[in-house]
Amino acid sequence: MNILRLVVADKERKTRLPNPEFQKIEAAAACNDKGAVSIQYDKEELRKKLSAVEYFVTQEKGTER
Numbered sequence: 001m002n003i004l005r006l007v008v009a010d011k012e013r014k015t016r017l018p019n020p021e022f023q024k025i026e027a028a029a030a031c032n033d034k035g036a037v038s039i040q041y042d043k044e045e046l047r048k049k050l051s052a053v054e055y056f057v058t059q060e061k062g063t064e065r
Contacts (some may be wrong), residue, residue, distance in 0.1 A: 035049050056062040
């Protein structure tokens, strides 16, 4: 019974459309054997994802106040 559940779950996982964000992380992790994941984002993409303060602190080396 457990094997059948695993097979069905595996088929469902393979038929689902993958999330593009997850694909980036999965591809980066597959290439890096040390466990660290390095993902490159465009500046515009980061501006959309982060708040103004988060973007300033992380990308422009600002300080939080």
